[in-house]
């Protein structure tokens with residue numbers, strides 16, 4: 094479904110992605126973790142070309158996204174993206190946030206789009222908020238709307254960049270629950286997160302990235318029980334005892 | 338509507354308070370302050386304008402104004418009377434005379450009935466006819482030739498009023514352009530936007546003298562009105578008015594007026610050394626012979 | 637001050653046809669509104685395009701928009717007006733020139749010049765407001781829009797501009813008021829808008845204070861109505877739940 098071939102990216106002198114090779118199969122859930130500044134966000138944003146790359150290839154659903162001939166808008170319509178800060182459109186109601194792109198990009202008619210939006214809102218437990226505006230929702234609610242917005246395009250892949258790290262702790266659970274349901278429905282997912290509980294329970298594989306390189310990838314039990322790489326061990330130690 | 342009324346009332350009350358006590362006459366005021374304030378224009382060539390010295394006006398009307406100053410000095414026995422200049426525009430000249438800022442304005446102000454409600458005029462100091470300027474080649478000889486044409490005049494002048502009235506009464510179908518000043522009116526004529534420029538003949542000669550090719554233009558047409566310029570002073574001040582009128586009349590009587598006239602209308606004048614070549618009209622000669630302070634419509 | 641007040645002056649004959657002075661003010665107000673409103677609509681359209689151009693990726697389009705803003709903001713309005721009225725027409729093809737200068741009613745050709753002038757001048761100012769408004773939005777907004785498959789055009793149309801315009805309603809209001817004030821330059825090329833009619837009334841009637849007082853009142857009422865209108869619009873489009881918004 095997604096394949097990185099020796100991907101490099103520089104921000105001026107900074108070598109953020111240093112030869113990434115990675116494959117994500119159809120229906121697979123891959124969690125990406127790593128220290129701050131290691132390039133996780135950059136990497137996940139290259140999948141739908143919110144960041145361009147300098148070298149290498151990224152294939153998504155059989156299309157090379159770095160190829161200038163690829164229709165990026167069409168590609169992005171098939172790849173849902175959930176941001177750390179939700180990025181809902183503040184001037185639109187919840188339901189309009191969800192229906193805007195199906196109507197404008199896919200040409201869906203309004204009634205059908207509304208119906209779909211209500212169904213999606215039910216799925217994330219927010220049907221009663223359909224006429225609210227983003228500023229009237231809690232962070233957790235906003236993120237669930239953002240997930241529904243991504244799903245409205247019926248994507249083949251969903252990408253998440255730290256979807257819970259801007260949330261108050263009591264709201265993290267509700268968002269993870271939605272993501273877990275989504276994973277169970279068979280969605281292909283790439284998730285940047287430090288929620289190790291989620292990784293353990295839902296992920297098929299954990300990818301550890303450091304200094305723009307994938308230094309370890311393993312099934313969750315193996316990764317958590319017996320990390321091979323020294324940087325991964327250090328990272329997990331810090332994550333589990335944050336006070337030290 | 339209530340707001341409007343209130344604003345208007347406020348304006349009236351404010352101006353009432355702003356009014357300095359003008360019970361004393363201008364002569365008393367000049368005597369006690371030791372200063373006479375002269376109102377002048379900046380670009381009424383050759384009547385009152387600034388040329389080389391930005392602090393001191395020159396011009397035909399200004400020379401007559403100085404005659405009045407001499408008379409005031411004599412009358413008040415104040416040989417060292419100070420003169421202060423105050424620049425006025427067509428919008429400020431009346432209020433500045435009324436509120437006591439300016440004691441005497443001599444420029445190119447037409448004496449008319451509307452203005453007589455606000456100020457008093459001296460005896461006439463000049464008389465013009467409102468006529469046309471057009472290109473020699475245009476074929477425009479007189480006002481009837483202007484039917485259906487674009488005609489320019491300067492905003493706020495009597496010519497504008499006459500031209501608009503003529504257009505309405507005789508249904509001439511002219512398009513009348515009201516330009517902001519004489520220079521711009523002439524620009525409209527020169528650039529082909531208008532076939533003729535209606536204005537006071539003296540001013541038309543002034544514009545013609547400034548033109549790139551004065552020979553291309555002609556002042557033509559039967560005067561539609563005569564206008565008498567006068568100096569403005571405050572109303573109900575007979576003592577001052579007498580000094581002003583007498584000074585001007587004396588200049589007329591002695592024949593000195595001819596020297597002043599030819600200095601400004603028949604010789605090169607600053608700043609560019611233009612010669613207006615505008616001989617004294619019969620109408621003005623008559624006024625000089627029998628000076629009076631009536632407006633043209635009262636004559 | 638021995639000023640001769642006469643508030644009835646507005647109902648007196650101007651001596652031209654059957655017009656009274658009030659007719660002049662009404663016709664002047666009509667021109668003022670016609671100039672300002674049309675120029676404003678054009679300025680808003682052109683300024684928005686330029687404002688968007690200044691925020692686009694790449695070099696050429698932003699540079700063009702920047703150059704435009706520098707040019708039109710820094711040349712005095714009066715100079716621009718004279719360019720549009722006296723200079724530019726001289727560079728038109730001969731036939732168009734004659735049509736514009738001689739065949740067209742002078743009021744119409746002055747109107748066209750002043751509307752073009754004010755629209756282009758104000759567009760530069762609108763451009764800067766629009767640019768600021770767009771740049772004030774969180775960067776995640778355009779990422780979010782692009783991520784669902786919107787083109788750049790759709791991103792601006794549906795996501796960025798609706799938010800940016802809400803942010804800049806107050807500065808746009810003051811530009812809107814400014815264009816009414818600036819419309820008085822029209823009198824300099826002979827278009828009899830409100831200020832020109834006021835001056836003409838003052839000159840002809842010698843009732844200077846009455847004329848300018850009425851003009852002040854008209855401009856004031858006009859300003860207040862426009863501000864009220866803009867406040868209504870601002871309230872109407874206010875986003876529920878956002879700062880100052882009614883829940």
Ligand SMILES: Nc1ncnc2c1ncn2[C@@H]1O[C@H](COP(=O)(O)OP(=O)(O)OP(=O)(O)O)[C@@H](O)[C@H]1O
Nearest residue numbers: 104107109127128129130131132133134135136255
């Ligand atoms: N637009 C940009 N321009 C220049 N440098 C950037 C840009 N975006 C990110 N970087 C830099 O690239 C590096 C990787 O950034 P990235 O956001 O991918 O890290 P991350 O792993 O997601 O970190 P975090 O856990 O803090 O979110 C950082 O050093 C960051 O400062």
Ligand SMILES: [Mg+2]
Nearest residue numbers: 133134135255
């Ligand atoms: Mg990140």
